[in-house]
Amino acid sequence: MAEVITVTALNRYVKTLLDHNDLLYDVALRGEIANFVQNAKSGHCYFFLRDGQCSVKAVMFRSDARQLAFRPQDGMQVVVRCRVTLYERDGAFQVYVNAMFPDGVGEAQLALEQLKAKLQAEGLFAPEHKKPLPAFPQRIGLVTSRTGAALQDIKNVIGRRWPAVRLLLCPVNVQGFEAAGEIAAAIARLDKAGVDEIIVARGGGSREDLWVFNAEAIARAAYRCKTPLISAIGHEIDYTILDFVADQRAPTPSAAAELAVPDRQVLRARLYELEENMHRNMQKRRDLCYNTCKAYADALAGDLPRQKLRRGREQLSALCGALQAGSRASWSEKDRRFRHAAALAASLSPYQVLARGYAMVAGADGKIRQADQLAPGDTIRLVAAHRRAQCLVTAVEETDESTQNI
Structure with a gap:
């Protein structure tokens, strides 16, 4: 019968085997960095080294991490010198890295960069294709996990900011092999449902957990979507291909909810400010009207209009008197001139x-005749004031004025 031992004894025994193996004491490993984290307090680095099939947990202590000439990042291909051992408490097989050197780009990261370049060349990231978000949406479609924290965060934020909006959830898996197809189909389904905007959201996680949102199927579904789409994947430092295709990228699901709806408190404050401005403007206009009316009232109280009317009447009376006097003088002068002309x-x-007592001499035709126009035998008429006489000229004599006799 096998000997019964404790878990501690097993882990200690395996650790001893690994630690006493000279081949595992100093190993050079090539692999791609994944899930890289550096503890802010201790300065130790924790990550995975992987290749196309397997991965191994790795630890690099602060004293060794300080010697690095570059900043390790997920997807970076590196070569490390390490010691293979077992973390006895957890029974975790891992390597302790004491040196690290960059060795190009990992396979997964290289594929991601190639896909990103391809989609960018096709125009999926172009700014002119970005659609503006509606100011006051009525229905918002959600593509996320039914049980994830992202859904609750979005509901809480929208419920606080704009509770009148209606949420339509299209639940999907947000990680795993089949998640990409589900997410792409959910985007298309909500686009046809006639919602005002769509939020694709997932809470924080490792780079591996968020990798599904780099899928080409999701990127093309987002590009074909006619509805404005917000991408809210992971945390602020996490970027996926969906972020570049979406009409708006939010650093977190909560931030996506803030982008999707207005804040009723802000709108209420703006309405209050507009109301206050209206009241102030109305008060200013009222004050202007009051001042004008008061000026008119003061003028009426001071008998100013009556004074002006009285002065006007006096001026009008003076002008009428002057006009009549001038008219009389003019008529008198005209009458004098007429009488003089008439007398003349x-x-x-x-x-x-x-x-x-004088008489005029006229011919038989009635025309006045001069004495030198008379000839003996002419018949003439003598026209006096009250009598007329018809005469016959018997002789015409020349007279001398000096010897003229009457």
């Missing part, structure tokens, strides 16, 4: 001469 005309009238 009367003095020159031949009828006035006839009234004094």
Whole structure:
């Protein structure tokens, strides 16, 4: 019968075997870094080294990490010198790295870079294809796990900021072999459902956990989507291909919810500010109207309009008096001139001469004749003031004014 031993005895025995194997004491390993984490307090580095088929847990203590001439990153191909052992407490097979050198890009990272370059060349990342998010969405589609923390974070934030919106959940697996197809199909389904925007979200995790969101199927589904799409994968430092294709990238699911809906508190503050501005403007206009009306009231109280009316009436009366006086003077002058002209005309009238006893000589045709126009035998008319006589000229004599007899 086999001897019964404790777990501690087993782990200690295996650790002893590994530690006393000279081939495992100083090993050079080539592999790709995955899930790299450096503890902020201790400075120790924890990560996995992997190749196309297997992976091994690795630890690099702070004293050795300080000697690095570069910053290790996920996907980086490196060569490490290490010691193979067993972490006795957890029974974890791992390597302790004391030196690390860059050795190019790992297979997975290389494939990711090639896919990223391909999609970028096809225009899937172009800014002109980005659609703006609606200001006041009514329905938001969610592509995430039904049981994940991302769903609760989004619901809490949206419930606080804009509870009037309706959420349509299309639950999917967010990691694993089949997750890419489910996520791509969920995006297409929500796009046809007529939602105002779509959020694809997953909470934090290792680089391996988030790798599914680098799938080409998801990227092309997001590009074909006519609805504005927000990518919220992992934490702020995590980037996936979906982030570059999406219309908006959020560092966390909670941040995606903040981008998706307005904040009712902010809108309430803006409405209050607008209301206050309206009240201030109305008060200013009221004050202006009040001041104007008060000026008019003061003028009325001071009898200013009546004073102006009285002065106007006095000026009008003076002008009317001056107009009448001028009119009378003008008529008097015109009458004087008319009388003078009439007297002058009367003095020159031949009828006035006839009234004094004179007579005019006219021919048979009625026209006035001069004495030198008369000839013996002519029949003439003598026209006096009150009488007319028809005469016959018997003789015409020349007279001398000096010897003229009447």
